[in-house]
Structure formats: C-alpha cells, structure tokens
Amino acid sequence: MQVNRVARPAPLTPASLRGLREEFEGDAEVRARRRPSGGVFRLADATWDALTSVRLAIVLLLLVAAGALVGALLPQAPPPALESPERFAIWVEMQRGGFGLWTDILAALGAFTVFSSTWFRVLMLMLSANVLVGTLTRVDHVWRVVRRLPPARMADSLFDLAPLRGEARVTETLDEATGRIERMLSRRRYRWVAEREAGLVQMAGIKHRYGPLGSLVTHAGVLLVILGIAAAGRGFIESQFIMPVGTTRPIGHGTGLEVEVVSFESEFYPDSKGVPKDYRSEVVLREQGREVARGMVRVNEPLVARGLRVHQSSYGLAIVMQVRDAAGKVLYDGPVALRGNIADRFAGTFPLSSLGLEVFVIGSAATFSNGLAAPDEVRLELFPVGGQELVGLKDVAQGVPQMLNGLEFTYVQASKFTGLSIVRDPALPAVWVGAAMVVLGSIATLYFPRRRVWIRITEADRATTVMLATAKERGVPYEREFGELVREAGAAPRPDVGAPDRSP
Amino acid sequence: MDEFVYLLFVSGTLALGLGILGYLAPWGLALVRLAVARLAPVRRAATAPAGGEGSAVGFAAGVPGTRYGTLMTSISFALFAGWVVARTIAGGRAPVTNMYEFSVVFTMGIIGVYLATYARYHSRALGVVVLPVGMAMLLYAASVSSDIKPLVPALQNNVLMVHITVGVMAYSCFTVAFGAGVLYLVQERLRRPSLPSLETLDEIGFSGVAFGFPFMVLLLVLGAYWANAAWGRYWGWDPKETASLVTLLIYAGYLHTRALRNWRGRRGAILLLIGFASVMLTYFGNYFLTGLHAYK
Numbered sequence: 001m002q003v004n005r006v007a008r009p010a011p012l013t014p015a016s017l018r019g020l021r022e023e024f025e026g027d028a029e030v031r032a033r034r035r036p037s038g039g040v041f042r043l044a045d046a047t048w049d050a051l052t053s054v055r056l057a058i059v060l061l062l063l064v065a066a067g068a069l070v071g072a073l074l075p076q077a078p079p080p081a082l083e084s085p086e087r088f089a090i091w092v093e094m095q096r097g098g099f100g101l102w103t104d105i106l107a108a109l110g111a112f113t114v115f116s117s118t119w120f121r122v123l124m125l126m127l128s129a130n131v132l133v134g135t136l137t138r139v140d141h142v143w144r145v146v147r148r149l150p151p152a153r154m155a156d157s158l159f160d161l162a163p164l165r166g167e168a169r170v171t172e173t174l175d176e177a178t179g180r181i182e183r184m185l186s187r188r189r190y191r192w193v194a195e196r197e198a199g200l201v202q203m204a205g206i207k208h209r210y211g212p213l214g215s216l217v218t219h220a221g222v223l224l225v226i227l228g229i230a231a232a233g234r235g236f237i238e239s240q241f242i243m244p245v246g247t248t249r250p251i252g253h254g255t256g257l258e259v260e261v262v263s264f265e266s267e268f269y270p271d272s273k274g275v276p277k278d279y280r281s282e283v284v285l286r287e288q289g290r291e292v293a294r295g296m297v298r299v300n301e302p303l304v305a306r307g308l309r310v311h312q313s314s315y316g317l318a319i320v321m322q323v324r325d326a327a328g329k330v331l332y333d334g335p336v337a338l339r340g341n342i343a344d345r346f347a348g349t350f351p352l353s354s355l356g357l358e359v360f361v362i363g364s365a366a367t368f369s370n371g372l373a374a375p376d377e378v379r380l381e382l383f384p385v386g387g388q389e390l391v392g393l394k395d396v397a398q399g400v401p402q403m404l405n406g407l408e409f410t411y412v413q414a415s416k417f418t419g420l421s422i423v424r425d426p427a428l429p430a431v432w433v434g435a436a437m438v439v440l441g442s443i444a445t446l447y448f449p450r451r452r453v454w455i456r457i458t459e460a461d462r463a464t465t466v467m468l469a470t471a472k473e474r475g476v477p478y479e480r481e482f483g484e485l486v487r488e489a490g491a492a493p494r495p496d497v498g499a500p501d502r503s504p
Numbered sequence: 505m506d507e508f509v510y511l512l513f514v515s516g517t518l519a520l521g522l523g524i525l526g527y528l529a530p531w532g533l534a535l536v537r538l539a540v541a542r543l544a545p546v547r548r549a550a551t552a553p554a555g556g557e558g559s560a561v562g563f564a565a566g567v568p569g570t571r572y573g574t575l576m577t578s579i580s581f582a583l584f585a586g587w588v589v590a591r592t593i594a595g596g597r598a599p600v601t602n603m604y605e606f607s608v609v610f611t612m613g614i615i616g617v618y619l620a621t622y623a624r625y626h627s628r629a630l631g632v633v634v635l636p637v638g639m640a641m642l643l644y645a646a647s648v649s650s651d652i653k654p655l656v657p658a659l660q661n662n663v664l665m666v667h668i669t670v671g672v673m674a675y676s677c678f679t680v681a682f683g684a685g686v687l688y689l690v691q692e693r694l695r696r697p698s699l700p701s702l703e704t705l706d707e708i709g710f711s712g713v714a715f716g717f718p719f720m721v722l723l724l725v726l727g728a729y730w731a732n733a734a735w736g737r738y739w740g741w742d743p744k745e746t747a748s749l750v751t752l753l754i755y756a757g758y759l760h761t762r763a764l765r766n767w768r769g770r771r772g773a774i775l776l777l778i779g780f781a782s783v784m785l786t787y788f789g790n791y792f793l794t795g796l797h798a799y800k
Contacts, residue, residue, distance in 0.1 A: 054764060058757045065753035069782075072746040072789075115741045229739070237737055269654040278657050299657035300733045311736040421736035431738065435725040442721055446714040446759075476714075476762070477707035480624075 052134045060127040067123060071114030074106070082113070128226050135219040142212050150204040150452050152195040158454060162469035164478060166486030170466060174201065174459040177466060177490075181455060184488050190453070201457040208451065214444025221437025228431035235424040244318040244335030244417040248286075251422055257292070257306065260284045264416045266315060266372060279315050281418040297420070307424055314419030317346055317372055319361050320412040331407070336361050337417035351385065352407075358383045359409075374414030380404060449476040453485060466490060505594040510650075512587040513608065517642045519580035520615065520635060526573025527631045570628055577615060577635065584612040595652045600668035601659060603790075607645035609668070610787075613676030614638040617712075621680050625708055627687075627700045634683035658734050667726040670719050675783050677716025678755065678776075682783075684709035685776030692770060706769055709776050710762060713755055720752050747786040754779040 050056060075098075081091035092112065096103045110117035159165060170177050178194070178201045185192045190205035236253045243249060248260040266279040280298035284291055285305055293305035303310040318335040325331055331352055338346035338361065346363040360381040364373065382392030382405060392405040401410040456467045466489045470482060587608060591599040599605040618634050621627070688705040700708070727745065728738035739745065758775045761767035 054760050058760045058764075058767075061753045061757040061760065065750045065757070065782075068746050068753070069750045071741060072743040072750065076741070239735070239737065275654050276656055277654065278660075300661050300730075302733070302736065309736055311734070313735055423736040428732075428738075432729075435721075435728070439718055439721050439725060443718045446717055477703075477710055479703055479707060 052130065052137050054134070057127075057130050057134060060123060060130055064120075064123050064127055067114055067120050070111055071120075074111050074114075076114060077112050082116070124226075128223065131219050131222055131226075135216060135223070139216060142216055146210050146212055146450075149191075149193060149209070150206055150454070152193045152202045152204045152454075154202070154204070154454050159456060159467045159469045162454075163472050164482045165467070165469040166482070166489070167468070168466045168486070168490045170464050170490040172464055174199065174457060174464055177457050177464045178203075181457065181466065181489060184485070185453075188485070190451070199459050201455075203455040203457075205453045205455065206450065208448040211444060211448045211450040214441045214446075214448070216441070217437050218441030218445065221434045221439075221441055224434030224437065225431055226434075228427040228434055231427035231430070232425050235426055237425070238420075238422045239313065240339075241313075241420040241422050242337045242339050242417055243420060244337050245281075245415055247335065251308070253424070255306070255308065255424070256287055257308070258286045259310065259420070259422070260286065261418050261420075264315060264418045266416075279312065279418075281312055281315075281420070283310055283420070285310070307426070309423045311421040311423070312418065313421040315372075316417055316419070317363060317374070318415040318417040319348065319363065319378055320415050321350065321359075321361065322410045322412050323352065323359075324408040324410075326406055331355070332359075335415050335417065338363050339417065339419070341366050353385075355407075356385050357391070357405075358385050372416060374398070378411055380409055451476075451478060451481065453482070455489070505590060509587060509590045509594050512583055512590055513642075513645075513650075516580050516583035516587060516608075517639070517646070519576050519583055520611075520639055520642065523573050523575075523577035523580055524632070524635045524639060526576050527570065527628050527635070529573070530570065573628065573631065574619075574622065577631065578619060581612060581615045581619060584608060584615070588612070597655070598665045598668075600665055601655060602649070602653065604645050604648050604650045606668065606672075606787075607641045607648075610672050610675060611638040611641045611645070613672040614641070614679050617673075617676040617680050618683075621708060621712070625700065625704060627704070627708070629687055629699050630680070630683050630708065633686050634680055637679055637683075661730060661733070663726055663730045663733070667723065667730060670726060671723045674716045674719035674723055675787065677712045677719070678751075678780060678783050681709045681712030681716070681776050682780035684712060685773040685780075688773040689770070689777075692773075702769065706772065709773065713758055713776070713779075717755055717759060720748075720755060724748055724752055744786065744789045747782070747789050751779065751782040751786050754782050 075095060077088060077091050081087050092103060092107045095107075095112065099106060106112060110119060114120050172180065178196075181203065182192065182194070185203070185205045188207070190207045191209065192203050192205040194201060194203040196202075238251070238253075241249075241251075241259075243259070243261045245261050245264045248258050251257045251259055260283070262282040262284055264279070264281045267277045269275050269277050278298060280296050283295060283297050283303055285293040285303075285308075293303060295303040295305075297303045297310055297312045299312050302312070316338055318337045320335045321332060322330065323332040331354065332350060334350075336348040336350045338348040340347045340349070342360065342362055344366050346366050348361045349358055350361070351358055360383065362379040362381065364375040377395050377397040380392070380394050380396060381390055383390060394402055394404045394409070396402045396409055396411045398411045398413065401408050403409075451470075453468055453470045458465050458467075468482070468486055468489060470478060472478060588599055591605065591608075595601075600609060614634060615638055618631060618638075621630060684705045687699065688702060688709065691699045691702055691705060724745075727748070731740070731745075732738040754775065758772060758779060761772055761775065
C-alpha cells in the first residue's frame with residue numbers, strides 16, 4: 001500500500017465507522033470478540049485472561065524482585081554448606097549471632113537459600129509461563145496492527161470524543177493548509193494518507209509504524225535468556241579448580257581431558273602493599289596424554305578449546321610437604337594449596353588416608369601483601385578424618401624435618417597454586433542472542449513508539465479549520481508532541497492538552 | 505594535575521550549590537517578603553502582594569533566580585566534564601574505578617539528564633528535587649578516598665568503562681524520574697498552578713524510565729559479559745548483581761503498569777520512589793552486601 005498519496009474519495013460506509021473501533025481497541029477486546037460465550041467458557045476465559053494478563057506480570061515481577069532482594073540482603077548459604085543437612089545446620093548456627101531468635105524461622109522459610117528454594121523457582125517458572133503465553137497470545141494482534149496503516153477516513157465522533165484533540169482556524173485556503181500540514185507531517189517523520197473531496201481533506205499520519213514489534217522482540221529475548229539459563233545445566237562449571245603449579249588433574253564431567261598447570265606468574269604494583277597487577281598461568285590440555293591445547297590464561301582472557309573455557313580465577317600459596325613414616329616410606333610428597341582460611345590465616349589440608357588422618361597446614365596471616373610470601377614456618381594440625389579432636393600440633397620451619405605422632409614432616413619449600421574456573425556451557429550463545437534481543441527490543445519500543453494522528457481540514461464560509469485528534473497510545477505519553485503538532489498546525493491547543501508547563 | 509582535579513571538583517560542587525540556591529531563591533525571597541510583611545504590618549499593609557500571603561509569586565516566570573539557577577547548574581556540568589578530562593589525564597585511565605570517581609560521574613550524569621529534561625519541560629521545581637540528590641552524591645564523594653589506586657586484573661577491562669558509563673546513564677535517568685515522582689505526589693496534595701501539571705509530571709517520570717531502561721538492561725548484560733570473561737559464569741546471584749536485577753525488575757514492572765489505566769499517576773509515582781530506593785541500594789551495596797563486588 002502506498003503512502004504519502006492522496007486517494008480518491010470513497011463513500012462513507014459502515015466499514016469506515018468500524019475503523020474507529022479497530023484503530024483503538026486493544027488485543028484484549030479483539031480476543032473477547034472472537035470467543036464463544038456463555039457458561040463454562042466464561043470462567044475459562046476469565047481464568048485465561050488472568051493468567052496471561054499484564055496485571056499478573058506486574059505482580060510476578062515485583063514478587064520475584066522482593067524475593068531476590070531478600071537473597072541479596074541476607075547471607076546466602078554457600079555451596080559447601082549445602083552439601084548435607086548437617087553442614088547446613090552448622091552454617092545456620094553461625095548466623096545465629098546476627099539473627100538471634102529469627103534464625104530458625106528464616107532458615108525454615110528458605111531465606112538463607114533463596115535462589116535454590118522451591119518457592120523462588122516456582123515464581124520464576126510462573127513468570128516465564130506468563131511471558132511465554134502472554135507473548136504468544138499477542139503476536140497475532142501486534143503483527144496485524146503494525147501491518148495496517150490507519151485509515152484516513154474516520155467517523156466524525158473521533159474529533160469530539162478523542163482524549164487528545166485540537167482545533168485551529170487558519171487564514172489559508174484549503175489547499176494551502178493541506179500542503180502545509182502535509183509538509184509538517186513529513187518533516188516530523190510521519191507517513192500519511194489523505195482523502196480529498198470538495199471542501200474537506202481527511203488525513204491520517206503514523207510514525208514508527210513498527211514500534212510495537214519491539215515489545216515482541218523484547219519478550220522473545222527474555223524467553224531465550226531463560227531457556228539458555230535452564231539449558232546451562234547440560235554443561236558444567238568447576239569454579240574452584242585448585243591446581244598447585246606443576247600438577248596435572250583430569251577435568252572430569254565426561255570431557256576425557258586433563259589439565260596441567262605448567263607455570264604461574266604474578267606481577268605486583270610496586271609500593272602498593274601487594275595489589276596484584278597481573279597473574280597468569282600457562283595451561284596445557286591433554287587428551288589421553290596427547291596435547292590438544294596450550295595457552296596463557298589470565299583474568300578476562302580464558303583459554304578456549306574443545307568447547308571448554310579455562311579461566312584464571314584466583315591464586316595463592318602452596319606449601320610443598322613431605323611425610324615419611326617410621327620405616328622411611330613416603331606417605332605424601334607434593335604441594336598443598338593454602339586455599340582456605342583458618343582464623344584469618346591461609347590454610348590448606350591433605351589426607352594421610354592409610355592412617356586415617358587429615359593434616360592441616362596453616363601459614364601466615366591472610367592479607368594481600370602476604371599473598372605469595374613464603375612463611376618461615378608453618379603450623380601443622382593433625383585430626384582424624386572427619387573428627388574434631390586435635391591429635392597432633394607442631395610448628396615446622398622450612399627445610400627442617402620434624403617428628404610428629406611418629407611421622408616425619410618436612411616443609412620442603414613454598415610454591416604457588418592457581419585457581420582455575422573451567423566451564424562448558426553449550427547454551428551460552430543463546431543467552432547472548434536473547435540479551436541482545438531484549439536490549440534492541442526495548443530500544444525500539446521505548447525510543448521509537450508508534451504515534452498516530454488524524455487530521456481533518458475543512459473549508460466553509462471562506463474560513464479553513466484544521467482539526468486534530470488521536471488516541472492515547474497504550475502507555476506512551478503523547479501529550480507534549482501532540483501539543484506541538486496542534487500549535488504548528490496553527491492552532492492554540494485546548495487548555496487541558498499538550499501545553500508543556502512553562503513554569504520556570 | 506591532582507590539584508587541578510581537586511579544584512575542578514570543588515568549583516563544580518560550589519557551582520551546583522549556587523544553582524540549587526538560584527532555584528530556591530525566588531521562593532526564599534517570597535518567604536522573606538512574607539516575613540517582612542508580617543513583622544511590620546502597619547507600614548507594609550498598603551503594599552501587601554496582590555495574591556495574598558500564600559501567593560506563589562516566587563515561582564512565576566522571569567524571576568532572576570531561575571536563570572541564574574540554570575546557568576550555574578550548566579556551569580557545574582561543564583566543570584565536572586573538565587574534571588573527567590583532568591582525572592583521566594591524572595590517572596591514565598577513565599575515571600570509573602572507585603566510589604569517588606563513580607559518584608562524581610554519577611552526579612554529572614544527574615545534572616546532564618536534568619538539564620536535558622529542563623530544556624524540554626522547563627520545570628524548575630524538578631531541579632529543586634533532583635539536584636540536591638547530586639549534591640548529596642558529591643558530599644559523599646568528598647568523604648571517601650580519592651586516591652588513584654592501581655587496578656587489580658579483574659578491572660583491567662574495556663568493558664568496565666562502558667559498563668559504568670551505561671550504568672550512570674541509567675541511574676541518572678531514574679533519578680530524574682524519581683524527582684518527577686516526588687513532585688507528582690506533592691502536586692497531588694497541593695494542586696499548585698505554579699508546579700507542573702500532574703499529566704506533565706507523569707510524562708516526565710515515564711520519559712525518564714523509558715530513556716533509562718535500555719541502559720539498565722545493557723548494564724546487566726555488560727556486567728554478565730564481563731563476569732563471564734573474568735570468572736567463567738555470567739550470573740551467580742552475587743548480591744550486587746542481584747540488587748541490580750531487583751532494580752531492573754521494579755522498572756520493568758513500572759513500564760508494564762503504563763498499560764493499566766488506574767496504575768498511571770499515583771501508583772506509578774510510588775513505584776518510581778521504590779525504584780530509586782533500589783538504585784541507591786544497588787549503588788551503595790558494597791557497604792552492606794558482600795560478594796565479588798566488595799572490592800569496589
């Protein structure tokens with residue numbers, strides 16, 4: 001259909017009166033008109049409407065926001081605490097100092113485990129369903145709406161009843177006024193259609209005709225992101241893959257790959273108390289002994305290979321320990337990553353499985369500046385595996401073997417460990433595409449909203465009158481721009497419409 | 505150069521203060537006139553203001569304070585723009601790496617968005633509500649360390665600069681929308697002809713959110729992209745991440761309310777206030793939320 005042209009006049013028919021309704025009714029009214037009515041259908045319709053409604057969307061959005069807020073404000077149980085009910089109970093006990101009597105109630109309500117709790121997941125599911133079904137039921141209507149150009153001919157009642165309207169008397173002739181209005185619309189980037197007959201010109205202008213499609217794109221994008229997040233479960237993430245330098249470990253998760261950390265380097269800013277400038281690891285990936293990838297991994301620059309990404313996540317001190325039994329047999333010989341924290345000191349642990357013991361290696365104070373500084377001595381604490389009572393305690397200096405519980409412990413040297421984050425997420429591209437759709441769709445809907453205006457120019461008794469009218473587009477304020485249109489058309493706007501407040 | 509940066513900061517703050525005073529001046533003058541009229545009734549009775557003691561004559565157009573207010577506010581914006589340049593030179597990088605820098609840039613954003621809104625709607629009353637927020641941010645900035653510290657590896661990333669700039673745009677727009685929301689609730693009570701109409705305030709509020717919302721979405725997306733590059737996961741329910749999602753959801757809810765007739769106006773204005781509270785929580789989150797963002 002061509003635009004910016006003047007059509008031959010058509011006779012006034014019931015169809016053109018219907019134009020009013022079609023131009024202004026929303027999708028809800030369209031659906032309502034098409035339904036079978038009566039009895040149980042009415043209840044089903046009402047339920048369906050409620051479930052796909054914008055009102056429900058708002059309620060769900062705010063409920064999810066409230067739930068997430070709780071999750072942001074209250075401490076959330078970290079993954080180790082979620083491994084067993086006993087560990088969770090211990091962690092909850094640690095919160096009692098902050099929450100007192102409320103601790104148990106909050107724990108029972110899931111306030112410490114919001115994002116893995118059932119109620120939060122149900123809310124997210126309901127929101128997703130609302131978006132999905134709400135969007136699908138509106139696609140039809142939106143598509144039809146954007147394809148249709150507004151009719152130039154509208155019933156007279158539009159100019160009496162429209163929420164925004166204006167009128168002007170101008171001194172030009174009909175043709176002059178029409179030409180000026182056409183230029184005004186073109187200048188303001190409206191496409192227009194016009195119908196002329198003797199003494200009367202009727203025009204319809206539309207701007208950003210495809211704006212409403214943006215809303216569909218946004219919601220489709222949201223669904224794609226949600227799908228991508230759900231599908232991420234098919235991949236895996238090992239976010240605390242601790243590897244002392246020089247060691248090799250299988251990645252697992254069915255990858256069939258091993259990773260070796262060949263070297264680790266860190267650079268610090270001079271004179272700044274150990275603030276790191278850069279840290280990087282040289283990493284090798286092997287499949288059945290054969291090297292398949294090698295690279296330098298630094299923060300923000302992962303190694304990408306075989307559908308995996310290997311990120312440099314953290315680093316720290318490792319203590320190389322050697323343990324011999326009374327017969328001189330080596331029970332342990334290797335680095336211990338001080339990846340944890342005990343009483344604000346770096347600490348790590350290694351097992352002596354044959355003896356049922358767990359050894360804790362405790363280093364110096366856990367501060368930035370001590371990050372990689374080799375301590376002169378470390379404290380060793382022995383516990384039975386899973387037990388609570390200390391069975392051995394000794395401070396050992398570097399290079400000096402010490403006897404403890406009949407075993408010989410040697411702090412050989414200090415080394416480093418690197419903390420990798422290894423990820424496989426096949427759904428990641430879907431998430432980025434969905435995110436881009438949300439951004440672009442919201443730009444389209446919000447920055448380029450559809451605007452329609454109807455204009456009627458009449459000439460009678462040598463006076464030319466210009467009348468303008470429009471609906472209020474759903475949600476988007478049109479008052480200011482409409483006021484400008486009216487003013488430009490040569491009229492003073494009605495007092496309740498359009499005039500930007502000139503209060504200084 | 506550091507002294508120059510400091511000078512720009514101080515003069516920008518002073519200019520903003522004078523701008524706020526300029527906007528308040530006519531009201532202050534009216535109060536003074538009122539006080540004088542009350543204190544010396546005999547001599548002043550014959551020259552009482554025609555509109556009566558409660559006259560809002562102070563808000564009328566053409567009163568000198570208004571133009572000075574806008575002028576000083578514009579000067580303040582220019583000074584902070586200069587601060588950005590100077591601080592970039594002094595630090596060797598864009599000034600978006602600590603709370604001090606964020607706060608100054610945020611204030612500049614607030615002033616900028618306010619001035620753009622003023623150009624369209626000419627509402628001085630909006631400035632009286634919005635600009636003090638900027639002033640409060642500057643006072644906060646003055647209270648925190650402005651040392652130029654070296655960047656840890658996670659922050660050595662171009663995405664950081666875009667992420668922060670986008671965030672400042674979003675938050676500035678939402679702050680102006682907040683101002684419109686406050687004024688809406690005030691005007692609903694007072695119904696003063698000197699304040700903008702309820703429709704206009706509703707429109708300013710919506711326009712603020714409409715303009716800022718895509719930036720807010722982009723803020724989250726860029727944050728997720730950056731987190732993915734740094735740590736391998738784009739979302740981890742980290743408190744600051746979650747708080748920004750809460751903010752996004754609140755404004756998404758606000759946009760949806762525009763489709764419902766009886767949610768425009770008063771309820772929308774209240775949502776704008778709640779949304780702004782969420783913006784502040786997200787912004788200052790590192791003070792009482794823990795997590796990966798804590799070092800900021």
